[in-house]
Amino acid sequence: MSNSDIYLLTTLLVYTGVAMIASWGLNLQIGETNVLNFGFILFEAVGAYVTAILTLGPDTGNGGVQQYVFGAVLPFPVPWLVAMVVGAALGLVMGLLTVRRLRGDYEAVVMLVMAVVAYYAVSADTSLLNGSEGLSLIPAPFTGAVGGGPNTSMTYRWVYVAVVALVCVLAFIVVNRVTSAPLGRALRAVRDNDAVAMSLGKDATRLRILVQMVGGALGALAGAMLVQWVGAWAPGSWTYPETFTLFAAIIVGGTANIAGVGLGAVIVPGIILEGVIFLPTFGPSYLTPALQWILIGVLIVGFMWFRPQGIIPERRRRFPALAVPGTAGESNAVQLVDLEPRRS
Amino acid sequence: MSSDTVTGGVEATRGGSDAVAVAENGGKCILETRGVRKSFGGVVAVENVSIRVPQGRIVGLIGPNGAGKSTLLSILAGAQVPDAGSVWFLGEEISRQNPVKRARKGLTRTFQLSGDLPRLTVLENLLLAAPDQRGEHLWAALAGKRVWKRQEEALVIRARALLNRFDLRKHEDAYVSELSGGQRRLVEIMRSLMANPRLLLLDEPFAGVNPSLSRRIESHLIDLRADGLTMVLVEHELGVVERCCDPVVVMAMGRVIAEGTMGDVRTRGEVLDAYLAG
Amino acid sequence: MSQFIAATGFGIVNAGIFALAAVGFTLQFSVTNVLNIAFGAIMTLAAFVAYELNVVVGADIWLALIIAAAASGILSVLINRGIIQPFLKRGTSFFGMVVITIALDLMVEYAVEAIWGPTFLHYNVAAGSPVTLGSLSFTHFQLVAIGISVVGMLAIHLLLKRTKLGKAMRATSCDPRLSKVCGIRTSRIHDAGWFLSGMLAGMAGVILGLTLGTFSFTVGDSYLIVIIAATMLGGIGQAYGAMLGAVVIGLVTQWSSLVISGGYSEVVAFVILVAVLLIRPTGIISGVAADRNMAA
Ligand SMILES: Nc1ncnc2c1ncn2[C@@H]1O[C@H](COP(=O)(O)OP(=O)(O)O)[C@@H](O)[C@H]1O
Numbered sequence: 001m002s003n004s005d006i007y008l009l010t011t012l013l014v015y016t017g018v019a020m021i022a023s024w025g026l027n028l029q030i031g032e033t034n035v036l037n038f039g040f041i042l043f044e045a046v047g048a049y050v051t052a053i054l055t056l057g058p059d060t061g062n063g064g065v066q067q068y069v070f071g072a073v074l075p076f077p078v079p080w081l082v083a084m085v086v087g088a089a090l091g092l093v094m095g096l097l098t099v100r101r102l103r104g105d106y107e108a109v110v111m112l113v114m115a116v117v118a119y120y121a122v123s124a125d126t127s128l129l130n131g132s133e134g135l136s137l138i139p140a141p142f143t144g145a146v147g148g149g150p151n152t153s154m155t156y157r158w159v160y161v162a163v164v165a166l167v168c169v170l171a172f173i174v175v176n177r178v179t180s181a182p183l184g185r186a187l188r189a190v191r192d193n194d195a196v197a198m199s200l201g202k203d204a205t206r207l208r209i210l211v212q213m214v215g216g217a218l219g220a221l222a223g224a225m226l227v228q229w230v231g232a233w234a235p236g237s238w239t240y241p242e243t244f245t246l247f248a249a250i251i252v253g254g255t256a257n258i259a260g261v262g263l264g265a266v267i268v269p270g271i272i273l274e275g276v277i278f279l280p281t282f283g284p285s286y287l288t289p290a291l292q293w294i295l296i297g298v299l300i301v302g303f304m305w306f307r308p309q310g311i312i313p314e315r316r317r318r319f320p321a322l323a324v325p326g327t328a329g330e331s332n333a334v335q336l337v338d339l340e341p342r343r344s
Numbered sequence: 345m346s347s348d349t350v351t352g353g354v355e356a357t358r359g360g361s362d363a364v365a366v367a368e369n370g371g372k373c374i375l376e377t378r379g380v381r382k383s384f385g386g387v388v389a390v391e392n393v394s395i396r397v398p399q400g401r402i403v404g405l406i407g408p409n410g411a412g413k414s415t416l417l418s419i420l421a422g423a424q425v426p427d428a429g430s431v432w433f434l435g436e437e438i439s440r441q442n443p444v445k446r447a448r449k450g451l452t453r454t455f456q457l458s459g460d461l462p463r464l465t466v467l468e469n470l471l472l473a474a475p476d477q478r479g480e481h482l483w484a485a486l487a488g489k490r491v492w493k494r495q496e497e498a499l500v501i502r503a504r505a506l507l508n509r510f511d512l513r514k515h516e517d518a519y520v521s522e523l524s525g526g527q528r529r530l531v532e533i534m535r536s537l538m539a540n541p542r543l544l545l546l547d548e549p550f551a552g553v554n555p556s557l558s559r560r561i562e563s564h565l566i567d568l569r570a571d572g573l574t575m576v577l578v579e580h581e582l583g584v585v586e587r588c589c590d591p592v593v594v595m596a597m598g599r600v601i602a603e604g605t606m607g608d609v610r611t612r613g614e615v616l617d618a619y620l621a622g
Numbered sequence: 623m624s625q626f627i628a629a630t631g632f633g634i635v636n637a638g639i640f641a642l643a644a645v646g647f648t649l650q651f652s653v654t655n656v657l658n659i660a661f662g663a664i665m666t667l668a669a670f671v672a673y674e675l676n677v678v679v680g681a682d683i684w685l686a687l688i689i690a691a692a693a694s695g696i697l698s699v700l701i702n703r704g705i706i707q708p709f710l711k712r713g714t715s716f717f718g719m720v721v722i723t724i725a726l727d728l729m730v731e732y733a734v735e736a737i738w739g740p741t742f743l744h745y746n747v748a749a750g751s752p753v754t755l756g757s758l759s760f761t762h763f764q765l766v767a768i769g770i771s772v773v774g775m776l777a778i779h780l781l782l783k784r785t786k787l788g789k790a791m792r793a794t795s796c797d798p799r800l801s802k803v804c805g806i807r808t809s810r811i812h813d814a815g816w817f818l819s820g821m822l823a824g825m826a827g828v829i830l831g832l833t834l835g836t837f838s839f840t841v842g843d844s845y846l847i848v849i850i851a852a853t854m855l856g857g858i859g860q861a862y863g864a865m866l867g868a869v870v871i872g873l874v875t876q877w878s879s880l881v882i883s884g885g886y887s888e889v890v891a892f893v894i895l896v897a898v899l900l901i902r903p904t905g906i907i908s909g910v911a912a913d914r915n916m917a918a
């Protein structure tokens with residue numbers, strides 16, 4: 001493989017891994033809990049900005065070419081961890097803002113509006129995060145240890161891919177544990193019918209805020225990983241349709257199925273959006289991105305019509321046979337009524 | 345509205361002769377409402393309702409469509425907040441508590457319509473309802489299965505015992521959306537039982553259920569009462585109410601128009617009028 | 623003071639454009655209960671169709687506006703018949719419907735880019751001399767924009783209050799099932815709702831192109847969010863609420879640019895919106911949002 005092929009392939013892999021983590025985070029919200037977060041890209045943006053200012057150092061550096069707040073140099077992986085914490089905090093804020101139950105589509109539009117507000121605010125204020133120009137020259141992590149950076153060393157590029165893959169595995173474990181535990185069952189109950197969930201003592205509000213926070217942390221982590229690979233981050237990187245590529249990944253792959261969502265991330269943000277770097281260019285430069293967006297739109301409408309459950313549908317959860325302790329089989333004797341007073 | 349006005353209204357209603365009558369033949373009450381009122385825009389759905397639910401009984405709540413029965417049940421369960429009046433459960437005022445808190449105290453309900461969780465299996469529906477599950481906490485979920493496995497297995501055993509008792513064991517892996525209407529009602533009742541209720545509020549559990557299954561649900565309810573469970577049963581088919589319920593509360597146009605045993609209530613002219621008018 | 627008056631003037635022009643679009647957006651929602659994000663793309667498409675007629679074919683801009691608006695109305699009906707209704711009949715959720723209209727929005731918007739390219743275009747119109755009213759100075763197009771908007775709002779008012787169609791639309795909006803029972807042919811009314819909303823989107827798109835001077839394929843989407851803000855501010859589903867919201871947003875965004883940098887004007891609009899949603903999630907006029915349990 002030539003160096004330029006490695007260059008393209010590693011880029012494809014990093015983008016796909018990043019999108020996979022973000023899609024899992026978003027799936028916890030829309031797929032498992034029916035929290036319709038159309039502003040999810042905000043989490044990625046926050047993670048990226050936090051990581052940028054925690055690795056760039058003071059803004060007088062680099063000849064003062066850009067302006068931003070704070071500015072520190074923290075060692076890897078501290079910026080990523082801080083990004084996750086800030087992402088979770090943002091999730092808490094978004095959760096609290098929509099905690100007064102809004103009807104699904106209305107709530108979706110409110111969150112979309114939030115992402116757009118942030119976009120305009122960040123673009124308008126140049127002293128905060130360098131405005132619409134955005135931040136650049138963001139250093140890559142662990143360059144000293146590997147001996148080179150993404151633009152100088154192919155080894156470094158593979159190491160970064162490996163780190164992203166490792167984080168994907170960890171993220172998989174997290175979302176898998178959350179969704180297969182009784183917690184996941186409670187989330188799906190809120191998704192299916194939150195009045196019923198509440199009537200059974202499941203605190204729907206708390207659960208919705210919880211997935212905003214966990215999903216927010218994952219989204220921010222995705223942004224952190226992306227920004228240190230690309231080295232630049234501007235409002236143009238997180239316009240609201242970007243959220244939509246994640247929606248497309250989830251719908252195509254299979255809502256509320258972790259493997260399905262992972263597959264969707266490989267197909268949509270991976271192959272369809274990034275895979276074109278392997279194709280010969282054709283037509284004017286704007287044509288390919290335009291066709292990509294049209295294709296994503298077609299895929300969404302097509303899947304919603306022909307296969308709304310996605311390529312890998314949600315799993316039916318079965319439970320193994322269990323014998324009553326001390327006996328060989330099951331019983332139908334069950335104490336149904338509990339007359340003891342209980343703690344509240 | 346200040347709490348003073350609430351209590352003020354209460355004293356007035358508590359002296360009402362009907363309320364005393366119920367209490368007399370009922371002994372200890374686990375739930376009580378005092379002067380509850382609820383309106384939606386111009387429609388007064390529930391007006392000055394004071395009822396008492398004696399321990400260990402099935403209280404029948406009957407009345408024509410639109411009488412306010414479901415609204416009253418929602419007020420008891422906390423899904424609706426009353427405009428005035430108060431709700432007391434196990435000696436404590438719960439008027440302002442949300443449904444989650446009330447459910448955790450053992451106040452469980454079923455829904456007249458749309459009580460399904462369509463994309464959970466029957467067994468998951470039952471497991472969901474169990475209170476105090478360790479695995480519902482984020483940290484326990486993240487720590488992995490070993491933290492919550494024991495409790496989960498115990499719940500699966502208990503849920504299957506319930507399914508055996510209600511003859512739905514073979515459907516445990518079915519999604520609720522794959523069941524018949526009557527089976528869904530049964531799932532809803534079983535699910536409520538998994539919550540270990542102190543008081544079960546049933547909103548027309550026989551609606552749309554075929555007669556033989558209705559009979560079975562009815563006998564299950566009577567068995568549950570024998571086990572000591574207290575229930576409020578909203579129903580407008582009087583036969584069932586006659587067989588299961590004592591006392592019976594009759595509502596019409598948002599008000600309680602009669603209460604007592606079914607025999608008493610039957611003879612009252614207002615009740616017949618309300619049914620004929622409804 | 624003169625700055626304030628100038629800002630007020632611009633605010634009124636913007637309010638006029640926002641009002642056309644916001645009434646279209648909200649009317650369609652109130653009649654059909656679908657939040658249609660593709661509305662922005664329809665504005666864009668209309669602006670480009672008018673460009674094609676005006677610059678390439680050489681038609682007068684007002685003729686181009688009428689044709690583009692009619693074409694947008696027809697396209698909206700086709701979208702309703704071909705895509706929205708089939709999904710609704712299948713029982714697709716609210717969320718699903720929003721996703722579908724966003725997908726449509728992307729498809730139309732990027733089809734416009736694929737056809738006309740990403741460059742900024744302008745109509746072939748004579749600039750005319752500015753008209754001064756007291757200390758306010760308007761371009762010829764700004765005045766026409768205000769005129770069209772006022773006439774449009776009056777027409778909508780008369781339609782809703784005086785015509786059978788308008789009454790049927792209001793009835794359908796209040797209670798779709800009851801209306802059906804009463805013999806209103808709701809599918810016709812839905813088509814009418816989509817047609818009207820498409821037509822208003824088309825008019826707003828072309829007028830936006832005219833008053834902005836130059837526009838690109840993102841023109842509709844970049845204003846859609848402000849339009850949604852105006853709609854929600856007034857109370858979703860309320861035609862008069864949308865007019866009110868449009869005036870508030872139009873004026874406030876211009877006034878705020880006197881105090882803080884103009885770049886923040888959108889931010890100010892959204893901060894107002896978020897504040898309103900927090901205090902009164904149903905918007906200023908709450909009827910539809912409250913009836914449909916959109917917010918509690
Ligand atoms: N959420 C609501 N919004 C508006 N009106 C309601 C609502 N719930 C119930 N009502 C009205 O309150 C009255 C009582 O309804 P309900 O409690 O469902 O009666 P029942 O269960 O006895 O048939 C009816 O007139 C009904 O239309």
Ligand SMILES: [Mg+2]
Pocket residue numbers: 413414415456
């Ligand atoms: Mg009822």
